[in-house]
Amino acid sequence: MPKVRRQNVPPALFQHLLERVRSRKIPASQLELLAKWLDGEPEVPEGLWYKRVPGMTVCGEREFIKTLLLPGQAPKGQRLP
Numbered sequence: 730m731p732k733v734r735r736q737n738v739p740p741a742l743f744q745h746l747l748e749r750v751r752s753r754k755i756p757a758s759q760l761e762l763l764a765k766w767l768d769g770e771p772e773v774p775e776g777l778w779y780k781r782v783p784g785m786t787v788c789g790e791r792e793f794i795k796t797l798l799l800p801g802q803a804p805k806g807q808r809l810p
Contacts, residue, residue: 732772738793745796746796762782771809776790779806784799786802788806
């Protein structure tokens with residue numbers, strides 16, 4: 730199973746994620762929780778997946794985080810523990 734990629738993320742995807750953080754006003758405390766989860770080098774499925782952390786949902790596909798959702802927005806894919 731792939732692991733979430735933290736380096737060499739395509740520039741357009743990185744810009745998209747930064748825009749989501751800004752437009753959805755995701756606080757630094759939520760990003761800290763995301764960083765702690767990523768520190769564990771989580772394995773993710775081959776297809777679509779999502780991980781709920783308090784205050785947001787991280788959505789991805791294979792090794793890439795694709796977007797960040799706010800509570801109430803519906804994710805797609807396999808829920809990670």
